[in-house]
């Protein structure tokens with residue numbers, strides 16, 4: 001393995017990793033990807049029928065189950081909708097058990113975001129550069145400010161033909177921040193207020209949200225950076241699970257089809273280590289308080 005990915009041998013969602021000399025919590029919180037090569041999310045016969053992108057509603061890339069149990073993005077009738085929702089809910093349960101066993105002190109503080117199922121083939125997907133996840137980026141969303149919360153994600157490759165999901169993983173967050181901070185636009189509090197008033201953002205963007213979004217865009221816009229940045233390619237095999245803070249780990253998806261994903265939000269002050277997260281790094285580098 002390499003220093004961007006920490007491989008763990010567990011095969012059961014409910015068991016904390018055998019300690020192979022690495023501290024998985026420190027690894028995760030410093031931006032590494034925790035990788036479980038054999039932790040399959042197994043579909044039953046009914047669920048296997050959902051392994052097709054034809055069930056996606058027009059113009060949708062993902063199917064999601066929100067925290068209230070509402071299924072979005074799908075073209076299916078009542079019975080099948082119910083079965084697909086149950087599949088996503090089951091994945092949500094597995095991902096929650098994994099995080100609870102891996103990071104027990106997070107559990108009380110996690111806020112559940114939608115569970116997603118991504119049945120589209122990554123290659124050949126047409127989209128704008130800003131939405132193109134084939135370019136290295138850290139996650140930051142234009143309409144959803146983070147309000148001091150982290151983005152923790154659990155991914156599972158469920159490809160039935162055994163095709164891997166191929167990612168690139170880039171340089172550590174601090175290197176990304178050092179490189180891009182000098183190029184970013186200055187934060188405008190009044191503009192953040194206006195965008196919230198006009199419902200362009202769901203809540204008011206903070207200076208931290210602004211910097212993260214600017215960094216996301218600046219990384220994706222820089223083709224020279226895309227090809228020359230320190231990076232590795234990683235083929236996550238079918239049956240694998242991986243976990244990272246996607247607002248910290250520079251990542252891009254290059255190929256694959258059929259993946260489950262669960263997002264959790266965590267208040268930044270609930271991490272195990274206080275000085276290694278993006279907010280702390282950006283505070284240190286800018287000399288500003290940031291929220």
Ligand code: SIN
Pocket residue numbers: 118133165246251252253259
């Ligand atoms: C992303 O979070 O950028 C995409 C990950 C994936 O679809 O594999």
Ligand code: FE
Pocket residue numbers: 133137138139246251
């Ligand atoms: Fe992403």
